[in-house]
Amino acid sequence: MTDRLEQTLEKMDFALPAGLVDRAISAAAVSPLPSRSAGPGWKRPRNFLIGFAVASILLIAANALAAYFAPRYGQALADTPVLGAVAGPVLHFSGLDASAVTPLNEAVTSSGHMVKLIGAYADSERTVVFLEVDAQPHGVPNKQQSCCIAEATLTDQFGHAYQQTYSVDALAPNFSPLVQPASQLGARLTLHISNLLPTGPGFTETSGAWELHLTLIQQAGIVLPIPPPVTANGVTYAFTSLHLSRLQIKVNYTLSGPLVEQQREVAYAPGAQSSPPDPNSFFDQYTRPRLVNAAGVEAFLSNWGMTLPKQGPAVGELTAVLPGPGTYVLTLGDLPGAPAVQIEVPDLTR
16 A cells, blocks of 8 residues: 555655644654553554554545645745746736736647747636747847737646636746635646747747646735726716726726617618728717826727627627836727716725
């Protein structure tokens, strides 16, 4: 039984809590307490010694398993060496800073290309990994300089797969937030890249099998207060959520009113065809966002849009990277008198 258990443990990849083995060995070496009876000294039966040894091994095994499935318990991140690095300007495009990102340093080669994992971040809003390809430094997102987009899947130690989502930085794939139990216990993640898709000239689409491993503890995202509904230019805007992930903000809202119904009739009329929005479209006039701080600095919009279902209000959303904390004014649409709401962004570094 002992040999089989040791062989099983050797095949597992986990980190023991600091000092656990030393404590177990010290505990095993302690002399037994003297008997309370006045008779001859107590002797440990042989089967007790065997039982104690097996119990000690099982205790270590149990702690090892706990460390594997619950990295918070195993103090995994505290012992991770700081090897990789992501430059500050690169992090800015993801709304992050160096203090928030876990440095990593793992590389694997497949189909003639080396992919290196250099950092990662997770909170209750998203999970982000930072990559380098063929030893080229991860630079500021630029289609002419960036080689490719990594088409990947992300799976935790409990088998849950996380959906890849849009990212303005091709080599910083974003995934949906961690879920329980990994979100509470800590996540041992496997990033499996199946394709490298070119973003510009000089790179050819390549299929392969790049598998990288990382451990992350999920940080807390911030839910901001929701502004009250506002009606402007015949449309009522009702905000449904404002979520902050470090300096990335995501805003969700709905649009309703007679003008929205008119757009629905046009969009779902028999024979209607979709076309790219023009500067005079409802899309631009009523939903194009601007998010500006008190100093007049505009936030970088990484994603925004509107969905018009067959029934119910239209749904709008935007994602922006903020230049810093403070007071912002969000304006929706290009028309005079467009709705404007105030958003307070806290300083998360304090």
